Amino acid sequence: MSFDTVVGHADARAAIERSIVTGRLAHAYLFVGDDGIGKRTLAIAVARALVCERRGEFGDHVNACGKCGACIRVARDSHPDVLVSRFDAAAGSVKVGDIRAMEEFLQRTALEGGYKVLVVDGAEEMTDAAANAFLKTLEEPPPHSLLILVAQSTSTLPSTVASRCQVIRLRGLDEVDVRRVLVEQASVPDDEATALAAASGGSPGRALALRGVDVLAEAAALTREIVSPSRDSIEAAAAWYRCVRESNKVTYNQASARLRALLLLAVHAVRGSLRRSLGLPGDGLLREETAAVSAVRAQAVLQTLLATLECLDKKAHLELLLEDLFLRSRIDVAGSDVPIPLNNAWEAVEI
Numbered sequence: 432m433s434f435d436t437v438v439g440h441a442d443a444r445a446a447i448e449r450s451i452v453t454g455r456l457a458h459a460y461l462f463v464g465d466d467g468i469g470k471r472t473l474a475i476a477v478a479r480a481l482v483c484e485r486r487g488e489f490g491d492h493v494n495a496c497g498k499c500g501a502c503i504r505v506a507r508d509s510h511p512d513v514l515v516s517r518f519d520a521a522a523g524s525v526k527v528g529d530i531r532a533m534e535e536f537l538q539r540t541a542l543e544g545g546y547k548v549l550v551v552d553g554a555e556e557m558t559d560a561a562a563n564a565f566l567k568t569l570e571e572p573p574p575h576s577l578l579i580l581v582a583q584s585t586s587t588l589p590s591t592v593a594s595r596c597q598v599i600r601l602r603g604l605d606e607v608d609v610r611r612v613l614v615e616q617a618s619v620p621d622d623e624a625t626a627l628a629a630a631s632g633g634s635p636g637r638a639l640a641l642r643g644v645d646v647l648a649e650a651a652a653l654t655r656e657i658v659s660p661s662r663d664s665i666e667a668a669a670a671w672y673r674c675v676r677e678s679n680k681v682t683y684n685q686a687s688a689r690l691r692a693l694l695l696l697a698v699h700a701v702r703g704s705l706r707r708s709l710g711l712p713g714d715g716l717l718r719e720e721t722a723a724v725s726a727v728r729a730q731a732v733l734q735t736l737l738a739t740l741e742c743l744d745k746k747a748h749l750e751l752l753l754e755d756l757f758l759r760s761r762i763d764v765a766g767s768d769v770p771i772p773l774n775n776a777w778e779a780v781e782i
């Protein structure tokens with residue numbers, strides 16, 4: 432994949448491209464953004480653009496040919512001047528020993544005479560001791576070396592590390608771009624890609640993690656239950672909690688991601704219904720489930736769904752959140768316009 436073919440992130444790409452073309456590349460970048468939106472992909476594309484043997488043949492544009500020996504070696508993770516370190520919680524933290532290995536890599540003379548690029552994915556997993564050991568390298572990296580740290584947010588990294596990097600914030604992709612990534616890079620069939628993209632919240636990685644779950648069927652059932660409540664809200668909440676949690680092996684984050692996907696699809700369905708009732712073209716997803724919903728009802732349900740998603744971002748207790756969602760749906764059906772306040776005490780509750 433060349434720099435130009437990275438999907439989305441146009442602003443970030445343009446900023447880095449300008450820096451490369453004008454010779455003002457920072458010595459250390461920190462790419463931050465949600466899980467699965469392509470931060471590491473962009474970092475590797477930058478590395479490839481810097482080591483491509485045909486670098487400089489693309490006029491004012493920064494690109495990599497994707498075909499030369501250097502490009503192929505980067506793709507195979509075997510280029511001697513590009514080191515991609517991946518860390519995740521399951522693999523353990525970034526320790527001082529790991530930092531030493533990275534420093535040794537940067538100290539070696541570039542074998543191919545150009546840039547050396549170190550990508551540290553999962554940089555938030557750095558222990559304090561590792562971060563301290565890394566500071567000197569961040570302050571004075573060897574010449575012709577580029578460091579790209581990748582993390583979900585600046586707040587998850589020691590401030591001493593974040594403050595020494597040029598921070599580039601990456602946002603989620605548009606749905607059409609997520610769909611493109613799924614179809615072109617992961618060979619997901621068209622229909623499935625449309626549903627997964629709508630459920631992804633802008634993250635191809637999250638969309639791919641949902642493969643194997645029939646999110647559309649689950650979202651259809653959830654949408655029906657919200658727009659036309661037919662059972663006690665506690666019973667409904669317990670059933671849907673069991674659905675997204677499945678077993679004790681499913682972590683809070685995994686269950687939360689599945690619920691988010693279902694809620695995003697329900698938002699699609701209800702927003703589509705609202706748009707159609709206003710004479711505007713609406714989303715085709717889950718059209719049947721909302722066919723009989725009035726515009727007033729759709730608007731109320733939409734607000735409830737959006738408030739629920741906001742609470743999910745704050746790591747709300749899932750079962751209580753579901754109970755609140757179904758309770759609000761029922762009260763709305765009964766014609767009451769008294770909103771139930773969201774319980775702020777739910778914030779930051781971890782299961």
Ligand SMILES: [Zn+2]
Pocket residue numbers: 483484485495496497498499500501502
């Ligand atoms: Zn090349």
